[in-house]
Amino acid sequence: MRPGAGSILLRYLLLAGLAIFFIAPLLMMFLGSLKADHRVLLESGSLTAFLPHELSLQNYSDVFRRTDFLRFFFNSLFITGCVVICGLVVNALAAYAFARLQWRGRDLIFNLVLALMILPFEAIAVPLFYGASILGLRDTYAVQILPFIANAFAIYLFYSFFIGIPKELEEAARIDGASTLRIFFSIIAPNAKPVFASVAILTFLTWWGSYLWPTMVTIGPTVRPLPVAIASFYTLPPLQWGDILAFGVMMVSPVLLLFVIFQRWFVAGVASSAMKG
Amino acid sequence: MATIEFDNVCKSFGDGINAIHELNLKVDDGELMVLVGPSGCGKSTLLRMTAGLEEVSSGEIRIDDRVVNHTPPQQRNVAMVFQNYALYPHMTVRGNLEFPLRMQKQPANRIEASVKRIAEMLDLSPLLDRKPKALSGGQRQRVAMGRAIIREADIFLMDEPLSNLDARLRVEIRGEIAQLQRELAITTLYVTHDQAEAMTLGQRVAIIDQGLLQQVGSPQEIYERPNNSFVAGFIGSPGMNLIQASLSSERGEIGLRLGSKRLPLPQPVLASYPGLASHREERLLVGIRPHAIHLAHADSTQHLAARVCAVEAMGHETILHLDTELIMHANPKTAADKARENQPHLLVQLNGHHNFRVGDQLRIELGIGKLCFFDADGRAIG
Structure with missing residues (x-):
């Protein structure tokens, strides 16, 4: 039997939720690495941690230094x-x-x-x-x-x-x-x-x-x-x-x-x- | 070109199973010998021992008078075609054909020429760059043959090479194998469980059962004068009817007692089987091929009454399963006989189509001149 549209939607929503769950820490790490040091801790408790703004590669150059x-x-x-x-x-x-x-x-x-x-x-x-x-x-x-x-x-x-x-x-x-x-x-x-x-x-x-x-x-x-x-x-x-x-x-x-x-x-x-x- | 000799060859496995018992056999130079027998009879073990893939427990295998018991497979100069073809799946047809020559470290130009020659011979040229998974069963079979031929080995070993093909393709490729073998005249040992394949392909046929060689001979010899009741039942489709009987002598005339019937044996039959004289008043088995039984004429005095139990209409022939007063002997050695053990019917093979139905009453007559005789232990009486 072919699954109905509602069932497919539910399935996709569930999969999308799982994907977000697994990818969120990586995304947070990646975006955090591009932010100024003081913003990382400041934003870590809210969804702003996932907002890309004022990005720079300064942290990367600091690591090498x-x-x-x-x-x-x-x-x-x-x-x-x-x-x-x-x-x-x-x-x-x-x-x-x-x-x-x-x-x-x-x-x-x-x-x-x-x-x-x-x-x-x-x-x-x-x-x-x-x-x-x-x-x-x-x-x-x-x-x-x-x-x-x-x-x-x-x-x-x-x-x-x-x-x-x-x-x-x-x-x-x-x-x-x-x-x-x-x-x-x-x-x-x-x-x-x-x-x-x-x-x-x-x-x-x-x-x-x-x-x-x-x-x-x-x-x-x-x-x-x-x-x-x-x-x-x-x-x-x-x-x-x-x-x-x-x-x-x-x-x-x-x-x-x-x-x-x-x-x-x-x-x-x-x-x-x-x-x- | 080579001969193969098996001299008192035995094979037993660690778990106490004796696969081959003291087998003696010689395959002549250029001959196609078919090893046939029911599943698990030891024929494939014998082939694998010849290839060097199994060790010989005792006795000797000689190839061209050289004992090869401890010679590794690669030094025996044999080529083998496996039941599932064993084509290297990651290589193309060309790669598969080239592999044995690469192992021999042949120069590239010779390898290329050999591949071209074999591909043309077996009609594989358009398939050279395909991988085995992109080939049909018949094409795979031809590649496996090509890989064996290309090495120009002394001996071909074939382990049920047609068993994975459908019935029509099997007949077609059977013909091709026979033709190739004749053209190349390479000594070939061919294993099959299909007696029809053995009879049509083999110059000589060796029948093995439970690790024992039962009979070796031309297909005709084996069909007409089987050595024992096993061979009689195994060869032929359907196999020979085996009937329990006794030999009696009345007023100087030797006759067969079959149930309540007494059939006098004519002089030519007694002359063909002089050994019968020493079996008077003994129980024995009488064998008769299904096609040697026919419907009795109205004035026949030697007829038997029968009732039809099953009809197999094949179009060109009709096989009848009959209930008679005869006591049939069920040979428990073959699967066919095992099946028949539950319904010990007399099988009759009639030419053409006949409109018989289950339950019909018939009168049949045995072809006295076509009888075979076996003693109580199943050995042929000569």
Whole structure:
């Protein structure tokens, strides 16, 4: 039965309300970043916070003047980029080995890996910190990258996708003369683009906004990523909300951009792994 | 060009399932051998072992007298066509055809020439830049064939390549496969569960059931002189009628006792089956093809009374399911027989259209010269 006009209108109103609910904080942050510092707090309690007037880029230039923003941005990009790229290779290969290769102890190890998913990071943060200290890795890029390349949830997402790829494709490639690695890179990976995209985005989101571990292991600003930098910026006198909002906008923009570009694959990947999982 | 030999080949899986039992078979150079049997009989396992996709539990598989038990698939020089075609979905038709040659690291100009030749041979030229999802079932099948042919492998392995096609296309492509195989003269092992496909395609047919090789021979041999009651029931559409009978001798004349009827066996039949003499007064199974039973003439003395239970009018022929006093033997090994177990009817295949209705009473006559005989264990009596 075709829904009536009233029902459609109600549906759209509901969706519009939800959209406004989710977009309002971002919009407020963006507009606040363009306003003079004293107006930000003044208008924050009323709808005038959403009215664009007397806008300027002064807060942005203040951020660059008062902090080494580009260094923090590079640090975040480098750390997250390394975790994402290395993670895609390592976790996808591990998942392929669990899904398709025959080896002794495979199922036991796979179950142990899955069990890791229930461990919150906070539970292992302290032992990991001791380990990093003993190895002399504190205040380095390595300590922010290496422990997070292998990821149980990413392995699980890859695994549930790979297990659904028809085995005959691999068998055909094997008969055609392809080695196991060649099969992975020429046959499996090109057919698993959605899961690669969703794992990449999920990993990026997790590590772009990561705060606890970088706070524990970074000392100076040299290898400090954006979330830690914005926290220390918050405590840097004088407290200027306009500057903090401008910092926030520049920190959030790459994530939004990435999501908009890969939205289609992201949704497809999460949906398919959810169905198969 | 190559031969394939299976020497006492066994395959058992970890869960205690024995898929293949001591199988011995030789496929000659350039021959098209069809492996046929019901679902789960082990025929695909045998094919996959030949390809190197399954390990051999014991025995030897030899390709051109070379034992290949531990040779990886890529070193066996075999090409395989899968039931679901296994075309690489992210590659175009051209990419699919090129892939095996790229793996062999052939130069680009040779790859291009080979793709062009195969595309022309299989009428794929206009489709080269399409992806598999944009092809029909028949076109996909031809691409899968092309990918196998392009490698110029020694052996073709085909795993039910026609089962995903509709009936009309199946007949058409069956003809194309037979023609290609004749032209290329490549040793081919072809797996199917469809006995009609096996009979029309195979130069020789190997029938497998429950991992055991039941019979190997030309389609004609298998049809006319089945080795056992399983082969008799499995081959032919519909399969052979199997009737419980006993052999009796009265006044020096050997005859068959079928229910209350006694049919004397003429001398030519006894001469064709000399083994019958040693089965006197024993219970046995008599096989007769549905087309070897006909309506009795008015003056027939050897007729049997029957009642029509079902009529299958096919246009060019009519299949009657008849209730008679005969005790039918239901071979529980095949799905068809399982279905028949509940209705053990005598099947009769008559040419042309006949206006019979359920409940009609008939008189039929068995073609004595077309009978086959099996002992109580189902083995053919020679």
